[in-house]
Amino acid sequence: MKESPINPYHRQQGATLSYEEGWHMPSMYTDILREHRAARAACGIFDISHVGKFSVWGEGASQWLERMLSNRVAHCREGYGQHTLMLNEEGGIIDRLTLFCDEEGVYWLLGSAALVQEDYDWLSAHLVYGHAELSNETEKWSAIAVYGPESNAVFQRVLPDLTLPPDMSMRHTLYHGKELRITTCGQEGDEGFELFCPAYHGIHWFESFVRAGAIPCGMAARECLRLERRKVSAGRDTNCKITPHQAHLEHLCATNKNYVGAAAMYQKAGGGFRKKRLAPLECTEASPPPRHGCTVRDMRGQSVGSITSGCISPETGLGVAFAYLNAGMALPGTPLSILINGHPVRAVVSNLGLS
Numbered sequence: 001m002k003e004s005p006i007n008p009y010h011r012q013q014g015a016t017l018s019y020e021e022g023w024h025m026p027s028m029y030t031d032i033l034r035e036h037r038a039a040r041a042a043c044g045i046f047d048i049s050h051v052g053k054f055s056v057w058g059e060g061a062s063q064w065l066e067r068m069l070s071n072r073v074a075h076c077r078e079g080y081g082q083h084t085l086m087l088n089e090e091g092g093i094i095d096r097l098t099l100f101c102d103e104e105g106v107y108w109l110l111g112s113a114a115l116v117q118e119d120y121d122w123l124s125a126h127l128v129y130g131h132a133e134l135s136n137e138t139e140k141w142s143a144i145a146v147y148g149p150e151s152n153a154v155f156q157r158v159l160p161d162l163t164l165p166p167d168m169s170m171r172h173t174l175y176h177g178k179e180l181r182i183t184t185c186g187q188e189g190d191e192g193f194e195l196f197c198p199a200y201h202g203i204h205w206f207e208s209f210v211r212a213g214a215i216p217c218g219m220a221a222r223e224c225l226r227l228e229r230r231k232v233s234a235g236r237d238t239n240c241k242i243t244p245h246q247a248h249l250e251h252l253c254a255t256n257k258n259y260v261g262a263a264a265m266y267q268k269a270g271g272g273f274r275k276k277r278l279a280p281l282e283c284t285e286a287s288p289p290p291r292h293g294c295t296v297r298d299m300r301g302q303s304v305g306s307i308t309s310g311c312i313s314p315e316t317g318l319g320v321a322f323a324y325l326n327a328g329m330a331l332p333g334t335p336l337s338i339l340i341n342g343h344p345v346r347a348v349v350s351n352l353g354l355s
Helices: 007-012 032-041 061-068 113-125 151-158 199-211 219-228 262-270
Strands: 016-020 023-028 044-047 052-057 081-087 093-103 106-111 133-136 141-147 170-175 178-183 192-198 215-217 276-283 295-297 303-312 319-326 335-340 343-349
Touching: 007 016, 007 023, 007 199, 023 219, 032 044, 032 215, 032 219, 044 199, 044 219, 052 061, 052 113, 061 106, 081 113, 081 262, 093 113, 093 170, 106 113, 113 133, 141 151, 141 199, 151 192, 151 199, 192 199, 199 215, 219 303, 219 319, 276 303, 276 335, 319 335, 319 343
Parallel strands: 044 215
Antiparallel strands: 016 023, 044 141, 052 106, 052 133, 081 093, 093 106, 141 192, 170 178, 178 192, 276 319, 276 343, 295 303, 295 335, 303 319, 335 343
16 A cells, blocks of 8 residues: 655644555545635645656657547647546546646656556557657655635745746746646646645645645545536546546547547447436435445436445535436436435436536
8 A cells, every 4th residue: 555755744633544546645634524615715735646647758759649648739838738538449438637748748647546557557558669758656756736715825925936837737847956846737626736746845845835824635525526526537437448428528539630549439429339428416305425336216216327426515515426327317407316325315417517
């Protein structure tokens, strides 16, 4: 089991640690509602050191990534980034990633924590040696996410000589001799930034942001933020048999582009393979949290799907979740029920779009 480089600080502050996607990470600091409110209304800070981090460089790096990723790499200019997908030969989703162009021919690729080894193995197996180089740097870097309306003010207190880069961009710099990558991915749909630093500097920067006003938060609050914003999680809400069209992620796939899995993906989309589609659900009555594997039923009591991920929303006090349903049922307003701890709980397909 891997350890976050910032764990000594988390333990010292009394955080509850748990196993998260192969890593020992803080699940909660004090109270999930307080942490959730911090990220929504003030400034919350999260240790995300477990996310995948890869460097790609070389004379043919951009051409190779163009072949491996679904979005158009040529549009990713120096200092800017894009969300993208990596598909298998059958058009299924391996991972949802974020690509940044550090400088010409040098890229920084971020992937899902649960899929680091899968990502590295797939990329390595398709590497064109002599044209591109690949390095898995996941354990070399600490990663910190700071979200909320006060995040910019906190940033300026800690790094007064810098300004935050624009949305979906990255600044790679030395700050008083310390190497930093600062990105603005907006993964949870809120204002904020991510800071990457060498692993041994992680505690220094985490403490600095806390002293500047950021409230420490755990993975439980981060998962609630994701589900409330209807952010699809690779590994939780997708797998290697799910296509981008089924997961509502086709907007991350460039058209008229030849990349691994593209032909199979479009063939399946055109052949009715989209029968099952990911739908966001909202419970309409109080209940325990809907969890992965909970059965979803129609109003006749027939099983029509199962939950991929879910939680209780601190905003509403009701369950929110994702599930794959027949396309005809995955429509806003469709009444359903979710079997939670053996009891049916009334729910409805949300009218909030996925992203």
